[in-house]
Amino acid sequence: MSLRRQSRIVAMQMLYQIQLTNAPVPVVMEQFWQSHDTSAKLRPFAVELVEGTTSHLEVIDELLQNTSKNWKLHRMPVVDLSILRCAAYEILYLSDIDPATSINEAVEIAKIYSTPDSPKFINGVLDNIEKK
Template sequence: MGARREGRELALQALYALDLNPVGIRIGLSLFWESQRAPQAIREFTEQLVIGVVDNRKEIDTLIEEKSKNWSLGRMSKVDLNILRLATFELIHRQDIPRNVTINEGIEIAKKFGTEESPAFINGILDEIAASVPEKPF
């Protein structure tokens, strides 16, 4: 598994933990790292994603809700929602990650952590979000 994939998977787990125990980002990350091991570069990438999602959550959630027809955020599984949040953050705020990489990573992580329906669900919403975000310069 690549370093960034590992970082995304750890970020998903950290965001899920913060949903279950909303203690604040710094305390939440500190508690999370007590039970996880990762090289420094992966930890840094993970924290960039988690902090980015938390700092931009209102914007991210609004966009997800706009693009997810017939699905409110409350009806989505926490795993699917946090995969969508991570990928939406990357699509909007990470100019260094191509959109197709973000979408593919979201789908692959959904296959591992979500339900049987999660990959198609994630793909459909991320395609809608990606279509509304300006193309990244590469």
């Protein structure tokens, strides 16, 4: 598994924890690093994703709400929401990453961590964001 995918998974896990606990980002990060044996090499990208996503959360959530047909954000599985937020941040703010790569990575992570229907849903939402 690539270093970037591992970073994306870590970011998704942190965003999940932030959503469930409403704990401050630095607290969640510190607890995560202390309780998980992760390579120091994957930390910079994971931190960039978490800090970037949370700092642009209002814009990202509005966009997700407008592009996820018939779904309210509070009704989405938290894993899916965390994956969507992270990938949307990449698409919107990280111009050095091809949006197709961000979408594909999100779908692959959803295949591992979410429901059987989630990859298709995530692909559709992110594809709509990429087209806007």
